[in-house]
Amino acid sequence: MPENKKHIALFIPCYVDQFYPKVAIATLELLEKLGCQVTYPMGQTCCGQPMANAGYERDTVATTKHFIRIFKDFDYVVAPSGSCVLHVKEHAPAIAGMEKEQSELHDKIFELTEFLTDVLKIENIKGSFPHRVGYHASCHGQRGLRLSASSELNQTPFNKAKQLMVNLEGLEWVELKRKDECCGFGGTFAVSEEALSIQMGKDRLADHQAQQVEILTGGDMSCIMHLQGIAKRNGNPIQFKHIAEILNEAIS
Amino acid sequence: MSHPIQAAEFLQDQAKSKWHDETLWFVRDKRDKISKSVPEWENLRDLASQIKDNVLANLGKYLEEFEKNAKANNIHVHWAKDAEEHNRIVLGILQEKRCKAIVKSKSILTEECHLNPYLEKNGVEVVDTDLGERIVQFLNQAPSHIVLPAIHLKKKDISEIFHEKLHTEKGNEDPDYLTHAARIHLREKFLSAKVAITGVNFGVAETGEFVVCTNEGNADMGVHLADVHIACMGIEKIIPKRAHLGVFLRLLARSATGQSVTNYTSHFRSPSPGKEIHIVLVDNGRTAQLARPKFKNSLKCIRCGACMNTCPIYRRSGGFSYESTVPGPIGSILSPGIDLQKHSSLPFASTLCGSCTDVCPVKINIHEQLYEWRQEITKAQPDRAKSLAMKIANGVFAVPFAYNLSGNMMRGALKILPDSITYSGLNTWGKQRDLPELPKESFKDWYKKNRK
Amino acid sequence: MSSRDLILSKIKAVPLEAKNLPTIPEFEFEGDLKARFIASILANKGEVITKAEFFSLLDSGVFEKVYSHIEDFSSFTNIKITEDAHQLNDLNLAIIRGQFGVAENGAIWLEDQDMGLRALPFITEHLVIVLDSENLVANMHQAYDRIGLQESGFGLFIAGPSKTADIEQSLVIGAHGAKSLRVVLLNL
Known part of the structure; x- marks a missing residue:
């Protein structure tokens, strides 16, 4: 199956959802234009990064569990944010009993540009942006x-x-x-x-x-x-x- | 005072803080350029890190080997469990030699132990001989940087204090002129000192020798003219073999100042006939740090200062804002291990940008340890949450913090709150930044309408 | 318990996993050793001169008090050297021989026998190191291979004159030690 036919989940950071819906829309439309099948799982919440970086990683266990449950069944998870992706991969607390799902998630979650270059293998995008x-x-x-x-x-x-x-x-x-x-x-x-x-x-x-x-x-x-x-x-x-x-x- | 308050104060003098940022950036840029001229640079960092891993895993063995070899070379070896014992040992040697005045070259360890005030209290005159250290000593200050001690000062400040202390011409700010004045002043001190103290860059277990690096030559001027050389060394400065110096010396000066090597690299193995060398091996919290699995890597540090030069916080807040002997990123992971309460704001004085980790010649995961200290500090200081909650209450952070409970709560709040509140002093985000414009609907709402 | 035993016992109490020492590979060096060495000395604010140039410098009489620790120039020695380094305070020029130089950074290796008094290369106003250009190694790894486990009580790399940049990062030559380093490179 070509990579873009796989089932991709859109992970939209909470402040993007609230303050910058146009960025989320652009991400969705861009992936669709590139032939991807994209779903936005409605139940998603904040990934927990602001709390963890403030020193409260231990309080993000429930958030992390929820995150894994929401995204575990997709082939890929793509987000227009390097920061949130890094948090999920490196700082989200280890969840007992969900080791396999969590480890798989770490391998299939991507920041948008790395998804385009590394998974979809796009060398460059054709278009015009005269700025x-x-x-x-x-x-x-x-x-x-x-x-x-x-x-x-x-x-x-x-x-x-x-x-x-x-x-x-x-x-x-x-x-x-x-x-x-x-x-x-x-x-x-x-x-x-x-x-x-x-x-x-x-x-x-x-x-x-x-x-x-x-x-x-x-x-x-x-x-x-x-x-x-x-x-x-x-x-x-x-x-x-x-x-x-x-x-x-x-x-x- | 906590770091944010000190930092805000440093930033008050815009011209000076900009100079500080740009000057240290220039040093980092030199480091970038020279590190890229060494094709095996990243390889060397790996090697240095692995050698230090081995040191930490065999610290006791190497220390005993070092002691045995040093003793065989006629070096007196002393052990100090803490700063107080270190200071007592040094004073004891001075008293035995009836020495009332010493010269001392750069040693962050003696700063850490507050040796100068201790000796002065006991009637010993201490002269720091590194030019930068002599300048800050004249001003009754501590070094603000471990490699560039007087980087917080402008030549005007130095001209003024030299005029007062060394009677240089009033208003003459020429660095050549001022350095020459210091040379004459310090030459006298070198010629009259019976005991010289130095720090140690590396102690070699295999040979029992230790290595001291300077550009000024002040360590050597001191020790070769004195009868007694006291070298103060943190126990983590040990390396297994002489050949390992090749790895560390290729990294040290390039990382520190962007030069290929310091102009003097001295290997002390045994005293000249009729003279004495003493070495004081100091713990002072290092074994405690070794016992903390998440933080023990901080002991790999070779004190190059590269993390300070690259840190966007350090460059804009100055060394004193950290209120710890070792400032900057590495200081922020070392100091909480010594006094968690006193240094609790330091691990938060970072954006976790990771630049410190990438410049570190021994690959200490500095920014990850900052993150880990945050987790420890919030456990030790439950009040922290309250003060943080105050600051985020009205700003953009209310979104992630409230999102778990109700996705729409904050959007509602932002709409209801009048500008007078969102932009008031209560809202730290909005003091000098506009809040994002609130869109008419969230993405979630848009998606429901447009894709389902 | 002594502090020594206390420290060692605290270290022993820490459970640590074994970590092997890495092998240092032989790193390739590209380019000409001599050219690189000269460039390194210049970057360190030293100078490289020929033997002829040095002779004419000596003949010019700019150095009042001179001490040569090596035979070739001993005719220029005009002071008496004692055991007490303090008496070298007004020495204008010291001439010593370096064992070998390191191309990547200009560092020149010296041991006790090469300087006589350890203070000599520091207390002198100007320093000349005579070095055979055949005695160059590429990098610090080769340097320590060459040093091996020699047992000199003092070993020293000198790479340039005494320098400082502690006043607003302005480079000043001649902080405490030698105000200049000239390397007389033989057999160029």
């Missing part, structure tokens, strides 16, 4: 899921998001001065270390602005929500889109 685009490499996708080469490591350069976007007609890919520096979102860090979080966000925005970025994109709406919140408050005209939105628009 100057800056890419924010969210840390959990970057250094957790290894969605692109880390500037810290001595390794052959690669970037899964760039691979998907760079050949779109008219798209100008921007190289940043600090290509994978954290934006300062960091989950509850955003409020527990508010001053630093804001400064880091401002510094990231300044890098994109210095390169005349028109649209800032990335694979995690949490980082983008933070950057966009700072940009809006300061009257910064830069636009924000999730990579799913760009790819979905480009091929329509």
Whole structure:
């Protein structure tokens, strides 16, 4: 069976569901355009990441159990978020009695861009997106899921998001001065270390602005929500889109 | 004071904090470039990590081997279970030698043990001879970085304190001029000291020798002119064989400052005729850390400081914001093991971005240990939840935290709450950030209408 | 219980799984050893000169007090060396021989016999190390292979002059020790 004929579950992070339904819609439509059979399991809830990163992993056992039950029967689980996927794979507490299901889940859950490049084996997407685009490499996708080469490591350069976007007609890919520096979102860090979080966000925005970025994109709406919140408050005209939105628009 | 308060204060001086960030980024960038000039770089990190794994699994054996060989080489070996005993041992040697003034080269361990104030209280003048350390000592400060002790200071600050202490020209901020003044001042100290103290970068079990790395040559100036050399060494600094130095020395300076090696790498095996070498092996919490399976890897640290230079938090909050001897990411996983209450905000002073783990030359999983410390701290401090709940109550975090109970609860709340509340001081998220615009329906609602 | 025994017993009480020591492979080195060594010394803010250049430098008389620890230049020695290193405080130039150099970083290996007094290469105002260009190894692994288990009481890699960057990261040469390092590379 070709990979795209398998049954794919869409996992939509809670804040995307609530604040950015357009990103979820774009993800769904994009996968459908690529010939995938996608279902959104209605019973899904938050994956538990914000609690776990705040130091309450032990309180996410029920959430994790529920998550496994909801998604265990699908061939793949795909989410427009590196951060939530990393949490499910690495930090969700081990559930006694569900070892097999949990371990299988870790192997079949993918962040959107890695699903496209690694499972669907898409070399590049044909379409048009005539804009100057800056890419924010969210840390959990970057250094957790290894969605692109880390500037810290001595390794052959690669970037899964760039691979998907760079050949779109008219798209100008921007190289940043600090290509994978954290934006300062960091989950509850955003409020527990508010001053630093804001400064880091401002510094990231300044890098994109210095390169005349028109649209800032990335694979995690949490980082983008933070950057966009700072940009809006300061009257910064830069636009924000999730990579799913760009790819979905480009091929329509 | 907790880290967030200190950090906010550091950020008040925008020009200086920006300089601090950019200067340390420059050091990291140098490290990136030089590490990429070594094709086997990642291989070396693996080797270093594996050697350190072996050290931690055989620590007792290597320490005994080291002691035996060092003694055979005429080195006096002392053991200190804690900082207090370490300080007492050092003072004891000084008193026996009737020594009232010492020179000391960089040693984070003696900072950790608060040796300077202890010796001063007991009538011994301590002169830190590393230029950066001498500067902060003049200012009555601790180093703010383990490799770059005075990185929090501008040359204006240094010019002022040198004018006061060394009578340099007022307003002369030229680094060459100031360094030369320090050279003359410290040369006198070197010539008159009978005892010199150094830290230790590596102790070699196989030979009983220890290695000290500097660029200034201050450790050697001190010990070769003095009659007695006291080397203070954490027990985790041991490595099995001399050949392993090849691995660690290729990594250390490149990771620390982006240079291929320090200009001086000194191997002390036995004293010159008529002189003495003492080595103090210090535990001070290290065996306790070794007994914590999730955190024992932190003992692999070779104190290069790369995690500080790369940390987006450290660069923007400065070393003092951590209020611990070793600041930055590695400090944030070491310090809670020493005093959980005092250092409880440190594991949260991170976005878990993972850059520290990727630069670490011995591959310590620093960001994962930060995560694990968070789990420990919330158990030890139930009040933490309350203060966190206050901060997330009105912001975007209410979504995931409330989502389990009712998916729509927060959407409702956001709509009902007037802007005056969502953007008030109560809502930390909204103080300097706009909240996302609330769409008319959630994805769940859209999906029900459009796909079922 | 002594602190020694206490520490060792605490370590023994920790259950630890066995971890084997890795074998250090032979890493290939690409390029010319001499060229790489010279580039490394320059990067460390040292200089590389020929024997002829060094002779003319000596003849120029810029160094007032000179001590050569090696035969070839002993005619330039104009001070008496004692057992007390403190008396070298006003030494302007020390000349010593390095055993071998490391191409990847410019480090030059010295042992007790090569310096006489351990303080010599530090207390002197300027330092010259004479090194045969045949005595170069590629990297630090080869360096320690070559050192083996020699038993000198003191061993030292010198890779450049004394330097610091502790004032706003501005590089300054001549912090405490030698203000310059010149490497006289023989048989180039």
